[in-house]
Amino acid sequence: MSDIGYPLVKCYHPRHVQNKYTGEVIQVGCGVCKACLKRRADKMSFLCAIEEQSHKYCMFATLTYSNDYVPRMYPEVDNELRLVRWYSYCDRLNEKGKLMTVDYDYWHKCPSLETYVSMLTAKCKLDGYLSYTSKRDAQLFLKRVRKNLSKYSDEKIRYYIVSEYGPKTFRAHYHVLFFYDEVKTQKVMSKVIRQAWQFGRVDCSLSRGKCNSYVARYVNCNYCLPRFLGDMSSKPFSCHSIRFALGIHQSQKEEIYKGSVDDFIYQSGELNGNYVEFMPWRNLSCTFFPKCKGYSRKSDTELWQSYNILLEVKQAIGYSFNTIIDYARCILDLVVTAKFSCDSRGLPCSSPALNKVISYFSQGIDTNPYYSDYLADYHTNSIARELYISRHFLTFVCDNDSYHERYRKFTLIRQFWQRYDYAQLVGMYTSQIENRHLISNYDWYYINKTPLDSCGNVDVSQLSKELFYKRFVIKSDENFEKSIKHKIQNDANGFFIN
Incomplete structure (x- = not known):
């Protein structure tokens, strides 16, 4: 039930957002309900299992702080507004005085905020402070791991x-x-990890095959914390290597492009001893079949230009720039010069090829972006994103720069997304047919007819009357409760559970 899609929902509080590129209204999850958290934890567990399959070794480590180094935050009670602000007190991270999170009274309904704060800080045993998670500490730890490992091995972990x-x-x-994968890395990995974590205790061991699922379950634990710890800068986080879980597919790149796109859409295999069937997740799909900006609203001719735009840029401007961002800045200068009569800044003379590039990137730039640093950065990054996608198409997707190769891969991209959208549509209609007896109001079938509340979000009071929604919530609650780590302790906390 938790896997079924719209209109049989994947979220307790679904909302509508508008795609800023196409204007299309789409439904998305809230990201904090039990269904969203459980779905994210399941997804990350699945990706960790796939990543582990493509490597010989998997080391699991737990990093804890000593009292001297743990990042701390202190409370500031505001009785007038009935809230508690928590500020960082960590010189080591250069974050002293930074607002980390806000704890609102209506989240816990305490008669006295001072009593509530005292009880909370006493529980945490840090002399009136609370600790918070630091992404900066995690990033620096990973950097030290790579640096220390480089003394013993050249392997990229x-x-x-x-x-x-x-x-x-x-x-x-x-x-x-x-x-x-390397034996010499395995021999020193435990030592490298311990040397890299300078702030407390380290526990590490080789994975026994289920650590991936164990670690990924932590993603949903913020629901069982005091609610303010799941908000703003204090909320738990997860991050991973670039192109995570794509190793197996990258090694099969030639077979993927030679086979049918349906074979890529409908995948199956053995995972942790179990047979699984799945469709490719977004990152995997866009790695092998990238979508350019405005893909759904462009004609074939416009799409072809988008995928090859980096070639046109280099032919018009030259090959003198080292990075994509340098090309993006130069292009923005050209557009501003052409549209707003700014100083030429030594730009090359106009040509048909140059005019074509300027015309392509000037769309959507209606005011001079140099009036604002924010606008200039925004448009530079927007141009760079298109160039990055074009470069990915030309260097990763295509094996050479011949017209025949580029056109063949372009055709495969068009075929893939047509078949993928068709598969999604079939799945949605199948779900609707199978569950039609659970729906009383068929407006839930159509996003443009969905009952909305005064804020423009899906009207959950109306949605909760539907039998399919009630069953979805019951099933999601059951799955979430089974997956919660430290459930006994969470229940014992009682007052702090939201």
Whole structure:
């Protein structure tokens, strides 16, 4: 039931947003309900398992802080507004005085905020402070791991790291999975990890095959914390290597492009001893079949230009720039010069090829972006994104720069997304047919007819009357409760559970 799609929902509080490029209204999840958290945890567990399959070794590590180094935040009670602001007190991270999170009274309904804060800080045993998770500490730790490992091995390791708060004292700590293949890396990996974490205790061991699922479950633990710890800069996080879980598919690149696109859409295989069937997730799909900006609203001719735009840029401007961002800045200068009569800044003379590039990138730039640093950065990054996608198409997707090769891969991209959208549509209609007896109001079938509340979001009071929604919530609650780590301790906290 949790896998079915719209109109049989994947979220307790779905909302509508508008795609800023196409204007299309789409439904998205809230990201904080039990269904959203459980779905994200399941997804990351699945990706960790796939990443582990493509490597010989998987090292699992837990990093904890000593009292001298743990990042702390202190409370500031505002009785007038009935809230508590928590500010960082960590000179080591250069974050002293930074607002980390806000705890609102209506989240816990305490008669006295001072009593509530005293009880909370006493539980945490940090002399009136609370700890918080630091992405900066995690990033620097990973950098030290790579630097220390380089003394013994040239191997490029992969990682997945997630932060967590302890169930009793809400002490911040981290769990990490490292993936690698070489024996010499394995011999020193434990030593390297211990040397890289300078702030407390390290526990690490080789994965026994289920650590991936164990670590990924931490993603949903923020629901069982005091609610304010799941908000703003204090909320738990997870991050991983670039192109995570794509290793197996990258090794099969030639077979993927030679086979049918349906074989890529409908995938299956063995995972942790179980047979699984799945469709490619977004990052995997866009790696092998990238979508350019405005893909759904462009004609074939416009799409062809988008995928090859980097070639046109280099032919018009030259090959003198070293990075994509340098090309993007130069293009923005050209557009501003052409549209707003700014100084030429030594730009090359106009030509048909140059005019074509200027015309392509000037769309959507209606005011001079140099009137604002924000606008200039925004348009520079927007241009760079298109160039990055074009470069990915030309260098990763295509094996050479011949017209025949580029056109063949362009055709495959068009075929893939047509078949993928068709598969999604079939799945949605099949779900609707199978569950039609659970729906009383068929307006839920159509986004443009969905009952909305005064804020423009899906009207959950109307949605909750539907039998399919009630069953979805019951099933999601059951799955979430089974997956919660430290459930006994979470229940014992009682007052702090939201």
